[in-house]
Amino acid sequence: MLIFMINFIAKLSRWCWYHILPGQCMWCNLPLATPVSQLCDYCQQALPTLSYQQCHYNLLWLPAVARGLKDAKFDRLLCLAHYQQPYQHWIPRWKYEADLAAGQLLQQQLCLLLARAKSNNMQMPQALTYVPLHWRKQHQRGFNQAQLLAEALGQQLQIPVIGLFRKSASHSQRGLNRRQRLRNLRRSFILKVTEAALPRHIALIDDVITTGATANALTRLLRRAGVHTVSVWTLAVTPAPGYSV
Incomplete structure (x- = not known):
């Protein structure tokens, strides 16, 4: 129960931190939709790739x-x-x-x-x-x-x-x-x-x-x-x- 509460509080803290100070995409600098990512969805899809x-x-x-x-x-x-x-x-x-x-x-x-x-x-x-x-x-x-x-x-x-x-x-x-x-x-x-x-x-x-x-x-x-x-x-x-x- 204690571990569950600690994890819940940690997730809630990350959510609050993200919505107060949202991160920026490292390519276009727009706000990120998810705090765990470093790129927005558009830039992720636009990354160069190989076949x-x-x-x-x-x-x-x-x-x-x-x-x-x-x-x-x-x-x-x-x-x-x-x-x-x-x-x-x-x-x-x-x-x-x-x-x-x-x-x-x-x-x-x-x-x-x-x-x-x-x-x-x-x-x-x-x-x-x-x-x-x-x-x-x-x-x-x-x-x-x-x-x-x-x-x-x-x-x-x-x-x-x-x-x-x-x-x-x-x-x-x-x-x-x-x-x-x-x-x-x-x-x-x-x-x-x-x-x-x-x-x-x-x-x-x-x-x-x-x-x-x-x-x-x-x-x-x-x-x-x-x-x-x-x-x-x-x-x-x-x-x-x-x-x-």
């Missing part, structure tokens, strides 16, 4: 995506959209400016996509892992956005999230071309020693996939450890050269 049904929720089967990810070593790819507006605004806001509202919005959107994919019988992994940050960079930033994404998805799917990798110091991948990214990634990652055998299917979480160099490097490590299927889940994928969005 998930056409590729059975594996974007590597879409030519416009596959052209930019040559020699992908992983098996599956799923993300919200091409790296374009409004994601091109929200992702850096969260990643470099610690905008927690933008981070919550992006986590919500990826969770919604995974819920749709699961309802369409997309094969789910047995565990999630994420692209690590070097400890100095994580200390400066205060968080690892890939880890927060993985934890949100793991909670929704009720599967474990395991930190499998360590990252040595290296230059940022931002602004580098494919050849420079590959050179920068040599010996950058180390697979942590685990006591138990890894599951056959693991999903690797990151914020943006550009050339696939990081995902390929981590996929190689996972395969050497006995992982059979590697899915990559990200917020956005950079359009292939010559492809406009």
Whole structure:
């Protein structure tokens, strides 16, 4: 009875707070109809998307995506959209400016996509892992956005999230071309020693996939450890050269 009353009071407080100071849509700034959402219904429907049904929720089967990810070593790819507006605004806001509202919005959107994919019988992994940050960079930033994404998805799917990798110091991948990214990634990652055998299917979480160099490097490590299927889940994928969005 006490727990029921506490939950009732909490819900009533949120309802009152929302109607006194309603939240704003993070795209159009109009008042929100529901307090738990970050976008109004119109902006939610207007978000850019990809042809998930056409590729059975594996974007590597879409030519416009596959052209930019040559020699992908992983098996599956799923993300919200091409790296374009409004994601091109929200992702850096969260990643470099610690905008927690933008981070919550992006986590919500990826969770919604995974819920749709699961309802369409997309094969789910047995565990999630994420692209690590070097400890100095994580200390400066205060968080690892890939880890927060993985934890949100793991909670929704009720599967474990395991930190499998360590990252040595290296230059940022931002602004580098494919050849420079590959050179920068040599010996950058180390697979942590685990006591138990890894599951056959693991999903690797990151914020943006550009050339696939990081995902390929981590996929190689996972395969050497006995992982059979590697899915990559990200917020956005950079359009292939010559492809406009």
